[in-house]
Amino acid sequence: MIAPPPPFVQVDDLHVTFTSPGRRPWQPARHVHAVREVSFAIAAGTTFGLVGESGSGKSTVARAILRLLQPARGSIQVAGREVTTLKGRDMPAYRRQVQAIFQDPYAAINPAHLVREVVGELLTRHQRIRPGRERDARVAALLVQVGLSPDYLDRFPYELSGGQRQRVAIARALAVEPEMLVCDEPTSALDGSIQSQVINLLMDIRAQQGVTYLFIGHNLHMMRHISDVVGVMYRGYLVESGPTQRVYRQPAHPYTQMLLEAVPIPDPHVQKARAARRRTLEQADGVAGEPEITAGCPFQTRCPAVMAVCRHTMPPATTVPGGGIVRCHLATPDATTAG
């Protein structure tokens, strides 16, 4: 039997901790465990969608993959190469392989540069094409690819709308012919119809160029539409992941269920039933604020199905029928009877 190809991205047991100094000199440093025990894989040419509430660690996972921060522990392999130990001299090749699109295009765009320079700069840096007619022609072709006229070569970013600016950021990312795009809420700052246009553009790029995506978003409808596999984060843990249709139709983790309950749907009867269920879940969420959880399941203070075992033991990753994993004792054999 022929073994399946290795995934394009393989993340194993990723941990990221931020240390901030105490607010006063005599106070101890604070450690934020932003990402804990996170493992997942992304097959080449597919989209892995990462969802979860604000502060759950999604951007931190993205930044670790982009090597914008150093994890405390764990392994990240991209195209068979370990990313966490890349040296400075390896970085230009890696930056070319994996590009990022952020919510704020100004993160990648220098507002003082004309679009020809914003995009052309990458062609010079990575492909040694000097400023001039040939480079302008390449930039113009990239602009057309992202749905902008070549006239935009001579515009400044501040002259563009939000959607146009994001298109320029995408053209810039494409300039290096990346194999992977890490998109961290690339449309969150845009209006509804512009959002769908940018999403469609990104999905066209996937279809035409076989680019692999890590995609972070809050719009669960949109995430369902674009993701092959979806991962759900809660307080730094990946609490569930699996094929998108399975996760959306049969969410296995109580948090995923709660998250999906909140998605508005057109049918008023289903909507009403969901609202009632959501109220029940919210009543179970009796703890105000976000207390520090030092042991057990991170969802224990909000979970309507919490058991004694949840208070002291973090559930392991258990395979879900239909695909993927869940970290919940309800899915762990015998956990419901354990103390």
Ligand SMILES: Nc1ncnc2c1ncn2[C@@H]1O[C@H](COP(=O)(O)OP(=O)(O)OP(=O)(O)O)[C@@H](O)[C@H]1O
């Ligand atoms: N540079 C930093 N220093 C200290 N703490 C940080 C830093 N960056 C993130 N954090 C903390 O790490 C946790 C995860 O943050 P992260 O930005 O990854 O969440 P997120 O899921 O992307 O949230 P959002 O949906 O709001 O973008 C949060 O508690 C956040 O406050």
Ligand code: SF4
């Ligand atoms: S492990 Fe326990 S507390 Fe956590 S989600 Fe499952 S049932 Fe709820």
Ligand SMILES: [Mg+2]
């Ligand atoms: Mg974020």
